Amino acid sequence: RKEVEQDPGPFNVPEGATVAFNCTYSNSASQSFFWYRQDCRKEPKLLMSVYSSGNEDGRFTAQLNRASQYISLLIRDSKLSDSATYLCVVPSGAGGYNKLIFGAGTRLAVHP
Amino acid sequence: EAGVTQFPSHSVIEKGQTVTLRCDPISGHDNLYWYRRVMGKEIKFLLHFVKESKQDESGMPNNRFLAERTGGTYSTLKVQPAELEDSGVYFCASRRTGNQNTEAFFGQGTRLTVV
Numbered sequence: 439r440k441e442v443e444q445d446p447g448p449f450n451v452p453e454g455a456t457v458a459f460n461c462t463y464s465n466s467a468s469q470s471f472f473w474y475r476q477d478c479r480k481e482p483k484l485l486m487s488v489y490s491s492g493n494e495d496g497r498f499t500a501q502l503n504r505a506s507q508y509i510s511l512l513i514r515d516s517k518l519s520d521s522a523t524y525l526c527v528v529p530s531g532a533g534g535y536n537k538l539i540f541g542a543g544t545r546l547a548v549h550p
Numbered sequence: 551e552a553g554v555t556q557f558p559s560h561s562v563i564e565k566g567q568t569v570t571l572r573c574d575p576i577s578g579h580d581n582l583y584w585y586r587r588v589m590g591k592e593i594k595f596l597l598h599f600v601k602e603s604k605q606d607e608s609g610m611p612n613n614r615f616l617a618e619r620t621g622g623t624y625s626t627l628k629v630q631p632a633e634l635e636d637s638g639v640y641f642c643a644s645r646r647t648g649n650q651n652t653e654a655f656f657g658q659g660t661r662l663t664v665v
Binding site for chain 2: 469482539
């Protein structure tokens with residue numbers, strides 16, 4: 439089993455739609471989690487961090503279920519500019535932040 | 551404030567040649583990470599420096615890869631000799647010392663093509 443697993447998509451949605459991505463992780467000791475966004479041929483950039491049950495920032499909501507080792511990202515009122523790959527990222531290693539383990543990413547394409 | 555910078559942005563070399571990638575982290579960030587994304591795969595961890603010390607190099611593929619961070623500032627990643635399977639995008643990231651929630655900032659990556 440991979441340490442971090444994501445649905446690869448792609449998710450093709452119209453503008454204004456609500457879309458949700460799922461991510462499962464295997465290390466039950468992980469405490470914090472991140473969603474990064476990566477545009478085509480660009481570097482990953484932090485979108486949200488999650489360390490309690492959830493976090494909300496505008497149209498974006500991240501939720502954490504420790505019992506099920508499951509993280510989700512909800513995007514409401516999708517914009518064309520939301521088109522990107524969304525990476526679920528879990529810290530791992532000694533001290534909890536030795537390295538970041540990346541999921542393969544979920545591709546989102548928002549169309550007019 | 552300057553972000554994480556990587557050089558070169560692209561490199562095309564022949565199999566058997568040597569390539570050296572460079573990463574300049576954000577000033578004051580003690581933690582520096584190298585990652586790699588090969589075609590169609592997820593971004594994978596290579597190694598982690600804390601200042602000039604290698605904290606974790608468990609992700610280094612083999613002994614053809616050598617990373618250094620002399621003086622705890624910029625880092626280099628040398629591939630010698632390069633093989634076809636080394637092609638991919640090499641990302642560097644830096645992070646200040648903090649807690650698990652402290653953000654890691656990524657450079658724009660070096661796209662390496664071995665032909």
